[in-house]
């Protein structure tokens with residue numbers, strides 16, 4: 001069930017090969033693949049002919065019921081609208097919302113899937129992590145206004161939390177970050193409704209920037225604002 005076959009040619013030796021894989025990955029039922037996902041090696045394949053490591057690209061649905069989270073990895077952006085439709089359909093299932101209070105996300109790069117799996121494995125909220133990463137980004141920008149990152153990825157290396165920054169997929173640099181700040185960030189930036197229905201499927205650096213903008217345009221008070229005279 002859910003099995004797919006990917007045919008490919010080794011870029012090193014030209015050998016034609018095929019990989020049969022399961023489209024879904026259940027964190028608790030498939031610990032071996034889950035562990036590879038967390039270490040960022042799930043999509044690596046060693047060519048049996050030449051022994052070189054190949055990085056394969058194929059879509060996957062990651063499901064982590066223990067942390068009430070799932071993430072669609074959709075490498076082909078043309079398939080994203082269809083995935084969004086299927087998520088909406090699941091939300092509208094008769095007899096109740098079959099996705100309930102799950103965090104449901106879409107990513108289009110496999111390292112972002114690894115990051116989501118890692119965030120949830122640590123019991124963290126990915127929206128809080130995005131806002132936390134953004135505070136580090138803005139701290140860097142405050143000291144170096146030429147630093148223009150549009151993406152950031154959290155990882156844990158020997159127990160140390162690190163944030164890698166990117167611009168247009170180009171690596172810019174890494175900072176070590178303090179995860180004990182995440183609950184404060186969550187309280188400060190996620191406890192208040194922005195008054196805007198936000199996209200919840202793509203929670204990333206761009207989402208965090210939008211969320212912050214929405215918060216800044218929303219008064220602290222719940223009282224309605226007087227309409228400005230314009």
Ligand SMILES: [Zn+2]
Nearest residue numbers: 010013047050
């Ligand atoms: Zn090869």
